[in-house]
Every structure is written in C-alpha cells, then in structure tokens.
Amino acid sequence: MIFFEQIISGLVVGSIYSLLGLGFTMIFACTKRINFCHGELMALGGFVGLVFIEIFPSCLFLSFVVGPLTIGLIAVIIERLFLRRLQEDKPLKIVIATIGLSVVLSVVMQIIWGAHPKTYPNFISEKPFSFIGVKIIPQNLFIFLISISLMIILQYFFLYTKTGRALRALSQDRYAARLMGIKVGQNISLVYFISGILAGIAGMLITPIYFVSSSIGSFLGLKAFIAAVIGGLGSVPGTIAGGFFLGIVESLSSGFISSKYKSGISLLFLVLVLLFSPKGLLSIFHKVNLLKWRKSKNEKY
Amino acid sequence: MLIVRNLKCSYGRIQALTGIDFNVNQGDIVTLIGNNGAGKSTTLNAICGIAPKVSGEVVFRKRRIEKLSSDKIISLGICQVPEGRRIFPFLTVEENLLMGAYLRKYDKKVEKDKEMIYNFFPVLKKMKKKFGGELSGGEQQMLSIGRGLMANPDLLLFDEPSLGLAPFLVKEIFEIIKEINSSGTTILLVEQNARLALQIATKGYVMEKGRIVLQGAGKELLTNKEVRKIYLGEN
C-alpha cells in the first residue's frame, strides 16, 4: 500500500513537471531554442493568480481563465520584444538571453510581491479520502485531473486541428512550412502564448500546495526541463511521459532509498538517457526516429 | 503569365541574382538550367516570396508580387515543390497533403483534390497512414509533388525534382510533370539534368553566376553547341 501511495504522490508532482515541461518542449520543437525563463513565467502565474483571486474572490473559475491568459500574453510580449530579434542567431545567445530574463523576472517579482513566499487557501477540501485502501488528497487529485485534461486537449490540438498540424509541420521543417504559406512568426508567437498559458495554470495549481515565491520558478523550471529531456525534448507525448517518470522516480527514491539521493537519482537518469537514447526515453518506441531522418542543413529560412 | 524583370537578390553581401529577365507563358513548361550556385533556386524562392532582399519586378497575372509575403503569393496560385522534397517527416502522408492545402478552406473541394492526387499516385493512397519519413525517395518526391498540387496552383515551380533519384524514377517523375502540365498547370522547372529538362520544356533559360546567359526554345537549346558542351557533357 505504501508503494501505491508513493506512486500516487509521484504522479501528482509528475503532472506539474509534465505541464511545465510541455512549454519547454513546444518552444524547442518550433524554434530549436530553449526558453529558460519558462519557470519564472510559472511563478509569475502564481502571483498573478493571487492578484486575480483577490479581485474576484467569489469566482475561482474566472481567475483560472484570466490569470493564465495574462501569462500567455506576457510570454508573447517577451517573445516579440526580446527573443524574436535573436531567433535567427546562434542558439547560445537565446540561452543566455533567456537566463538573463529569468533573473530579471524573478527580481521584478521580488520587488512587487516581496521575498517571502505567498499562498492562498486550497480550492477544495483538505480532508483526504480512501479509495480501495489508498489515501487520496482531493487537492492533489484536482491538480492531477486538471493537468491530465490539459494534456489531452493539447494532444488533440496538435494531432487533429489545422493549426496544430501546421505547428507540427513548422517544427519539422520551417522552410517547407513557409512554402506551404504558414506564417512562421505568427505561429511562434502562438506557441509562446500556449506555453505561457500552461505555465500560468501550473503556477496557479501549485500555489496552494507548494506556495509561490520568486525563487520557485528556477527550481521547478529546472526539474521540468530535466523531465522534458528525459522523455524527449520536442516530443509532446515524450515530455508528458518524462514528467510522470521523473515524478515517480523522485517519489520512490525518497520513499525507498533516501530523499538525500532524490535529485542525484533523477540526474543519473538524465545522464543515462543522454548517453543511450539522446532523443529521449520515448524515442525507443518511436520507429520514425530510428530511420535516422536526416535533417536538411538549410536552416536559413 | 509570369514576367520577371531585372530581378536582383542577395544574401547578406553575396549577390545571388544580378538582374535577370524572363517570361513564363500560360500552359508552358519553362526550365532554368545551369550549374550549382548559378542562382536557379534563388530565383524560385524570390518568386515565392521567401528570399531575403529582393529588388526588381515580378509580375504574376498583371500583379506585382515581389513585395508580397509568401502566403499571399501562394493564395494567388504559385506553389513550389522544393529541392530535396522537404516533406514533413513526422506527419503522415495524408497530413502532408493537407499541409499543401493549408491556405485553403478545408471543404469538399479539398477532399476532391486529395482523392484526385491519390488516384494520380496510387502508392500514396496505399501509404496514407504512414509517416512521410518512412517513404522511399521516389515516393517522397511524389508526395512532395502531390502536396504542391494540393494548393491548387496555376503555376507550379519545381526545384531539382530529379535530385537523388534512381534513373528509372527520374523518368517517371518527368512523365508526371508532363502530365500535370497537360492538365492545365503552367510549370517553371529548375533542373541540373539539363537534357531531360530541355526535352520536355517549351522554353529554356541558361543561368550562370546569377545572370541569364542564353535562352531559347527547349529543342533549340538542346542542339546549341555551348549548351551541349557545358551542360550535356558532350564534346
């Protein structure tokens, strides 16, 4: 039973990792760049959620819509103002620029909301209930269900809608996508918008259970990035799997080995994956990757 | 149908096109031949609106298009089948075709065009649930052409369709190009395989270092001494 409880607690953390990791993955897929201020956007999501919950105390749902949308817009503004100019440049520039931005964002949050962590009451009751002998905490179930539904919606969007298909096309061959008439700039902004919304929702979800502070972004952001790399940066199902995998590994290793080695064990997995399956764990099951698809070098467009 | 006047184009400091002029008439197959780096692909990209820093005039059906964005140009009826096929490797064959019709409203007409392409290339129909990256070179070229046709273009630009294909496949592809042309689509063909290209072309232009150095009817150029020596490898 203790084993199942550990698995469940891993699934909850994992769903947050997945949700955040998806932002890294989408942006990486479409721009081949890593947005290191993604974690800070999540923290910002928590703080902005806090503001909206104070503005609309009676309507939680409204805050859950307006808050993440705000973060989506902020992500688009960041992309348009700063990152777009660097988009065509060397990848290292974007890495440094986004790391710099993450510091700026966290300082700005510290100035506005102070250095102490903040929280708001749980959305639903704190009393745990038993399900076939396993204790389940409603708040955690809520987080898990919201994350899962978002992932399903996102997966549906990418697989079956015209825009989703265009984004996939764009991520695979930007030049060919332009030849099809796909507006690259607009669609990249869209990707930042979606990833911002996900970060915003993640931020609002974690605030009651983990608190929000100006420093939580870099911490959870890094974990989510590791999860995405383990599962396969650039692959939506891979990232989701990677998030849950990391959550469960962390939970089991602190449950059955020692929490001291928790981070070490997850990093060990990262190294193993990078060594033996650099495209992520899930690529083992993905036959197309095994075709050794040769990406054209013509990246100019 | 398409008139190009004094078209110049540069990548950074490198001038890829130094001012070229040519015409494509309705129903023609026009070919640009020349060595690597002569500026053939750049010409196509400049027409499609995806080359940087274009100057000069490109007139399509009496409309200046050199300043338009690529999606506008595609909507007007110009589509390119790019060099190296450039199909989307992790999209299924069917999704690849639908990407070709990205700027069109997905309606019955698109469905009909898709069915038409499946009839035209039965092999694609057989593999429609497979990923583009799983197809062989020839199949990918067919998919790339099919994808281009899905835009329902009046002018289809081909960039090196024979590149990297086995000889018997090259013949097949050229047959397909002729067939597309005979069903009413005008074609601008860029090709290193000058002999094949000139054989099907109504008109040909020879490019060298960003300029057009020779022009004439396809058959005419085939018998031209210079062309035979330099591009057809004959003494």
Next chain:
Amino acid sequence: MKGKVICLVIVLTLGLSLLILPGFAMDKKDIVIGVIGPMSLSDAASGISMRDGVELGIDEINKSGKLVGINLKMVVVDDEGNPTKSISGNRRLVYNEKAIAVIGSVASSCTLANMQVTQEAGIPQITSISSSPAVTQKGNKWIFRTQITDATRARNLVNTALDVLEKKRIAILYISSDYGIDATKILVDLLDQKGYPPVAVESFNEGDRDFLSQLIKIKEKDPDTLILWSLYEPGALITKQVAQMGLDVQIMGSGGLTHPKYVELAGEAANGVIVTLTYHPTSKEPHIRNFTEKFQEKYGKIPDHYNAQAYDAVMIIGAALEKVGADDPLKLRDAIASTKNFKGISGTISFDDKGDSEREEMIIQIRNLKYEVF
C-alpha cells in the same frame, strides 16, 4: 547708562552661556554601537527586529544616565544577508564609525564571516539572532550571543517532548543543510541518551516542495511526535501536508517555525504546533512587562523574541560600559564575558567560556494562529 551696562552684561552672559552650554553637552562623549544585519531583501524583517530592539535599549541607557559622560549612538549597516557585504559593512562600523561594540548579524553565514573583522580589531561583538553552533566554536573570544544555539534549542525541545508532553515515539524530519544536519545529530544523541531513540529520521533538500514520500515513510512508523527542523517555508509546507495526510502527530519545531510568515503560510494546519522561545509578550514578570509596554509605545507593535534578544545584547553592553567605561575594548570584552545571571528579557543570561548562554526557554503553542504560552 547703568541700564545699558546691565543690558550688556545680560547679553554677554546669555551669549557666553549659549557658547558654553553645548560645550557641556559635548562633554558627553558619543560612543557608537554598531548594528549590522539585513535591512533589505529577504531577511529584512529579522534585521529590522534586531535594530528596533537595539534602538530601544540605547534610548533606555541614555535616559537612565547610568553611563557618566557617555552618549550611546546607534549606527546601522545593511548587509543584505550577504556574507561579503557583511564583512565590508563590519569594517565600516569598526574603522570608519569607530564602534565600541557591534551587534549582529542575522544569518549565521554572515556572522561567521564578519566576526573576523571585530576579532582583528579587538572589538566585542554580540549576535542576537545567529544560531549556528559554529559561531562560538571558532575560538574567537570577541564573539558572544544572546540567541539560543541550535544545541540548546534541540535540548529544550527534547526535554519538552519527553518530560512535559510525555511523548515516547518521536520522529524527526530535517532539512539537509548545516542547519538541519548538525541539529539532528544532537537531537538523535539526546533521544538515545534518554532512552527513547527516534522512530524515524527523514530529511529533505532545500527547495523541495513535496514531502509526501517522507511523510508516508514516517507514518508507517506510527510516531506520536514529529520534530521539524526546518526553515519556515518548507516547515509550513510540511505542516500543511501532515494535516492533508491525516497524520496524527504533535508537531514540534525549530526556530524556523517561529518566523511570523510560518503561520501565515501554513494557515489552520499550524494550530497545535509547539515551539520554544526565549521571550513571549504575555509574560507577567515586571521587568519583562515593562519592556513589552515600552516597546509597544515606541513602535506600535508587539515585540517578538528577536527584539528581546537584541535589547538584551545592548543592555549587556551597557552594563559592561557602566563597569569599565568606554576606553579599553579589551576591558569591555572581559566585562561582557563575565556577565553572570543577567536578568534579561529573553531569559537569565550567563555567558560560558565560549560566549554562549545556554538557558531554558518558554514553551509556546500556536493556538488560533497565535503564539501562546503553553
């Protein structure tokens, strides 16, 4: 004519007296007490608590007139909780401001760094907040503290749990940093000595947010008490998660759980938690009540133990100055070192040979989101 002379005399006397009077005031020498600590950024609240306590103490000393010819003056330097800035800040206090004694800093890392400056210069320093045992284990004879060390706090917690609450099955959850590791070693040793070895000892890393894995393990061992050695943020998270899990234990906590933000973050879940403190504003002893009232009057808020410990630090310096004057820092240091049974606000303080003052604390329980005497 006579009238004019009288007028002149009066004017002259007045003028002279105006010249001389400030001279009399200047006869009282300004002696600087330096205060170093974070006045901005994340630890600002603790730094400001310290400053207020010192300020009140200096006011009292100056008003009492016990120090003949001396006017104490406070100079505050902000180290932002950064050890490097703490060193340069302390240099400024010692060499530019010529402080006779320094009080501070807040973070143990800062104090460990900046106390080398006062040692070099031969100036006594008292830290009223830093709690790391290392501070007084460096063989630095110039450093003292009115803060309870982690070792003392650990002993007080264990004694409270075993003797007062009569608990037997104790679990420990601690933060894997110097703060938690050192203290946990002491806790485990004490529990072993007393014959009630801990039933579970679990740790977590700085920055962790999810503690369910550890708590599930702890729950398996069926403890009746959970000693939480943690900073306030993870402490609040753990307290909440303990409640969510339905884990029925008495939570007892380290200094982190006395941070005002702790209750705010943990909310309802914090009710029932027990901590130990050197000072509580409801204390009825006359000299403590006197302090609480004066502090409230001056700052308009209820003082906390940080205020009390800083106040005590400056009062100890004041008592020493009264004995030996402000001429020789070494004499001053010896006078501070010989402090015995000083009736402070934060307990009865006697410095041992290391400069620590081990003492009993008050047992405090959080009830209705307020710290109350148990």
